[in-house]
Amino acid sequence: MSETAAPALAQKGEITWDQFVLPGLVGMFFLAAWHFAVKFSGSDIFPTPWQVATGLMELAQRGLLLRYIVASLFRVSWGFGLAVLIGVPLGLVLGWFKFAYMALNPFIQILRPISPIAWIPVAILWFGVKDTAPVFLIFLASVFPITVSAMAAVQNMQQVYLRAAQNFGLSGISLFRRVILPAALPQIITGVRIALGVAWLVVVAAEMIAVNSGLGYLIIDARNAGKRYDLVVAGMVMIGLIGLVLDLLVRRLERFDEVRWGYGQR
Amino acid sequence: MKLSRSLIVYSLSWMALITALHGTLNLHWFENAKIGEAQAAKFGVGFLPVTCHLTCPVTDFINKNMTGQSFFKPIRFSGWPELKEMFIGRPNEMPASFILAPMAIALREQGVKIKIVYLGHRDGSAVMVHKDSGIYKTTDLRGKRIAVPGRYANQRMIVYRELKKAGMTLDDVTLLEMPPPDMPAALLSGAVDAITSGEPFMGQTELDGYGRVLFQAKDVWPGFISCVLAVSEDAIRDHRAEIQRLVNGIAASGKWVDQSMDHRMEAAEFVSKNYYNQNPRLLSFVLSKPPDRVTYTRLAPLRADFEEIERLGKETGMLSGAAHFEDYVDDSFAAEANLQPASTFEDRK
Numbered sequence: 160m161s162e163t164a165a166p167a168l169a170q171k172g173e174i175t176w177d178q179f180v181l182p183g184l185v186g187m188f189f190l191a192a193w194h195f196a197v198k199f200s201g202s203d204i205f206p207t208p209w210q211v212a213t214g215l216m217e218l219a220q221r222g223l224l225l226r227y228i229v230a231s232l233f234r235v236s237w238g239f240g241l242a243v244l245i246g247v248p249l250g251l252v253l254g255w256f257k258f259a260y261m262a263l264n265p266f267i268q269i270l271r272p273i274s275p276i277a278w279i280p281v282a283i284l285w286f287g288v289k290d291t292a293p294v295f296l297i298f299l300a301s302v303f304p305i306t307v308s309a310m311a312a313v314q315n316m317q318q319v320y321l322r323a324a325q326n327f328g329l330s331g332i333s334l335f336r337r338v339i340l341p342a343a344l345p346q347i348i349t350g351v352r353i354a355l356g357v358a359w360l361v362v363v364a365a366e367m368i369a370v371n372s373g374l375g376y377l378i379i380d381a382r383n384a385g386k387r388y389d390l391v392v393a394g395m396v397m398i399g400l401i402g403l404v405l406d407l408l409v410r411r412l413e414r415f416d417e418v419r420w421g422y423g424q425r
Numbered sequence: 426m427k428l429s430r431s432l433i434v435y436s437l438s439w440m441a442l443i444t445a446l447h448g449t450l451n452l453h454w455f456e457n458a459k460i461g462e463a464q465a466a467k468f469g470v471g472f473l474p475v476t477c478h479l480t481c482p483v484t485d486f487i488n489k490n491m492t493g494q495s496f497f498k499p500i501r502f503s504g505w506p507e508l509k510e511m512f513i514g515r516p517n518e519m520p521a522s523f524i525l526a527p528m529a530i531a532l533r534e535q536g537v538k539i540k541i542v543y544l545g546h547r548d549g550s551a552v553m554v555h556k557d558s559g560i561y562k563t564t565d566l567r568g569k570r571i572a573v574p575g576r577y578a579n580q581r582m583i584v585y586r587e588l589k590k591a592g593m594t595l596d597d598v599t600l601l602e603m604p605p606p607d608m609p610a611a612l613l614s615g616a617v618d619a620i621t622s623g624e625p626f627m628g629q630t631e632l633d634g635y636g637r638v639l640f641q642a643k644d645v646w647p648g649f650i651s652c653v654l655a656v657s658e659d660a661i662r663d664h665r666a667e668i669q670r671l672v673n674g675i676a677a678s679g680k681w682v683d684q685s686m687d688h689r690m691e692a693a694e695f696v697s698k699n700y701y702n703q704n705p706r707l708l709s710f711v712l713s714k715p716p717d718r719v720t721y722t723r724l725a726p727l728r729a730d731f732e733e734i735e736r737l738g739k740e741t742g743m744l745s746g747a748a749h750f751e752d753y754v755d756d757s758f759a760a761e762a763n764l765q766p767a768s769t770f771e772d773r774k
Contacts, residue, residue: 203613203633204610225450229446229450229451230451233443233444233447236439236440236443236444237440279506279510280506280514283507283511283514283515284510284514284515287511287515288502288507290452344428367504367507368507371451371501372451380702382503382606383474383503383606383701383702384702386609386629387704388610412432415427415431416427
């Protein structure tokens with residue numbers, strides 16, 4: 160299988176013209192539609208793409224754009240990093256030990272659907288208005304998808320791997336390190352990728368707390384600043400673009416041999 | 426394992442890089458290290474970017490420029506709930522805050538140990554309608570949707586008071602709670618028929634050419650109070666001198682702002698740029714058109730004013746009436762503050 164999959168994936172890694180031309184065309188169509196929609200509706204409040212671009216330039220010139228991007232990336236990195244450090248081992252344990260699953264799973268399922276916005280008061284009471292509060296919210300948003308995917312990965316592992324391993328006399332740590340973890344890894348990586356998207360998604364909500372930097376803060380601050388909806392949309396655009404870059408980076412993880420085998424032909 | 430080694434190396438490098446960048450660009454670690462421990466010991470004072478809280482940044486700015494540094498740390502919030510949670514949840518970090526007067530009274534009724542020590546401003550609110558609407562007097566509001574800032578906003582009381590004068594009740598209109606920054610767009614789009622909140626969001630609709638004043642707070646309710654300076658009782662007991670210094674600073678900078686139109690324009694400029702991130706034109710407009718749209722003198726808390734708020738609060742169902750003037754006001758700081766001369770600050774441009 161690996162011999163046929165390898166060339167297919169290698170081809171996917173190459174940069175081809177249609178990777179840029181097709182999204183470029185869609186993007187141009189979208190920008191034009193946006194521009195003319197604003198012009199025809201005669202809206203004085205909603206900005207055109209050009210106004211958003213000038214807004215971004217203004218932010219860049221004032222040095223705020225870099226500062227805000229760094230602040231948001233900092234909070235997401237720590238919140239998400241802690242979520243991976245805690246979520247993956249927790250998920251593996253819950254997936255492997257049935258009693259741990261029975262004891263903890265209901266609580267995970269209770270906590271999982273609670274929106275990070277609902278946690279804002281708690282975050283302020285516990286952490287005040289320092290960086291720890293948004294980091295905590297981002298951690299909460301991303302730890303559950305990671306835990307659940309790691310748990311499911313172990314639970315859904317094909318029994319044949321386990322039986323084979325036991326036939327070879329593997330047990331304990333070596334069984335875990337050489338069979339369970341590699342078998343679960345592709346599914347864990349998928350969960351981590353989804354969780355990174357979620358972590359980046361909640362950055363606006365997390366920065367509603369009185370921090371004074373970040374792309375989420377930019378949006379909230381621009382709403383306070385009178386008629387600066389160009390900056391609101393500029394914040395949205397930056398969050399979207401960085402989200403794209405983050406997803407491309409996580410996708411690179413799928414190229415490692417340890418992960419690639421789990422994805423089959425496609 | 427190739428994957429795990431790459432992951433560890435890249436993740437650790439990334440965390441170190443992003444933390445160092447954030448520390449340098451946003452947390453100013455290296456500058457703070459020079460300033461030293463004094464920075465950390467400062468107490469926080471909460472405020473929102475509205476004109477009702479203008480004296481907070483003005484006092485901070487004047488202190489910084491006259492003495493090199495301020496003795497408190499202004500903490501800017503974007504909305505009431507977050508400000509209130511920090512104020513009542515972490516009084517050690519933020520023992521004082523500018524807050525809506527009925528909200529402070531309601532918190533006291535609910536057993537939160539805070540006291541109103543000074544006012545933030547007088548007047549500085551309005552009810553706005555769309556310039557093309559047919560609403561010219563209070564009775565025209567019948568059946569209309571009016572946006573108010575929140576459950577504990579005094580603007581709710583203005584609306585109630587005016588409706589009552591016109592022989593109407595709150596049942597004759599629909600009140601919608603909405604964050605003030607969203608109000609101008611809601612008025613323009615026709616989502617609501619009238620809006621009311623503190624400035625500068627009302628002035629913004631006038632400046633942008635679609636809002637018309639139905640009435641100004643100063644004309645229908647002279648001396649109107651929306652926001653006050655409230656302090657935790659623990660801070661009053663343990664840090665009396667610092668609180669007195671804060672109240673004195675607010676009084677002196679309020680007098681400075683009201684001293685001349687030049688001072689108002691200076692304040693509009695440096696507050697917009699350094700604290701509110703707003704276009705200075707907006708603050709200049711609301712601080713000058715008309716000049717008494719919002720005022721920053723006569724800020725001692727007076728019994729008659731609060732008893733009226735209490736009474737209106739009970740009539741509108743906002744307050745239970747469980748707390749009275751002596752429960753929620755500590756006016757012992759006001760006497761010394763009132764004697765303060767205006768700040769002798771001239772912006773060295």
